[in-house]
Amino acid sequence: xxxxxxxISHMRIWFLPLCLGILLISCHAxxxxxxxxxxxxxxxxxxxxxxxxxxxxxxxxxxALFSEEFLAVxxxxxxxxxxxxxxQKLGSLxxxxxxxxxxxxxxxxxxxxxxxxxxxxQYVNSATSEAFELIRQKDNNIKIISxxxxxxxx
Numbered sequence: 001x002x003x004x005x006x007x008i009s010h011m012r013i014w015f016l017p018l019c020l021g022i023l024l025i026s027c028h029a030x031x032x033x034x035x036x037x038x039x040x041x042x043x044x045x046x047x048x049x050x051x052x053x054x055x056x057x058x059x060x061x062x063x064a065l066f067s068e069e070f071l072a073v074x075x076x077x078x079x080x081x082x083x084x085x086x087x088q089k090l091g092s093l094x095x096x097x098x099x100x101x102x103x104x105x106x107x108x109x110x111x112x113x114x115x116x117x118x119x120x121x122q123y124v125n126s127a128t129s130e131a132f133e134l135i136r137q138k139d140n141n142i143k144i145i146s147x148x149x150x151x152x153x154x
Contacts, residue, residue: 030108039103043115043134046142051121055093059083067135067143089153091124099129105136112136126153
């Protein structure tokens with residue numbers, strides 16, 4: 001009986017550190033940032049490239065800004081057709097103006113980033129409202145996951 005109590009006592013000594021170790025390993029240390037200026041600027045850099053590529057008819061370069069998730073739903077051919085149709089009906093790009101933005105970035109053990117932007121875009125023949133949602137991927141690149149154009153000309 002004494003040996004059994006000794007074994008149980010010995011197990012308790014190892015059980016507590018084991019539980020604490022598991023608890024510490026499973027903890028997640030994250031910091032969340034909402035609408036931080038630096039995050040806004042990171043997202044804007046992607047969209048500046050987007051509009052530069054559209055303006056210069058660099059559609060293949062523009063397609064590289066879209067996430068695999070976006071391209072799984074909308075093919076590169078469909079997106080290229082959309083860009084060509086937009087240029088035909090709206091004309092060339094004249095200017096862009098950021099109207100709304102919001103960001104949510106988590107840094108730490110479970111990093112992620114969501115960015116939303118709405119631009120007022122002036123083309124030669126018409127104006128549009130263009131909404132984007134971007135995500136920061138695991139490789140730290142920011143890609144377009146959603147793109148919506150509102151115009152009475154399209």
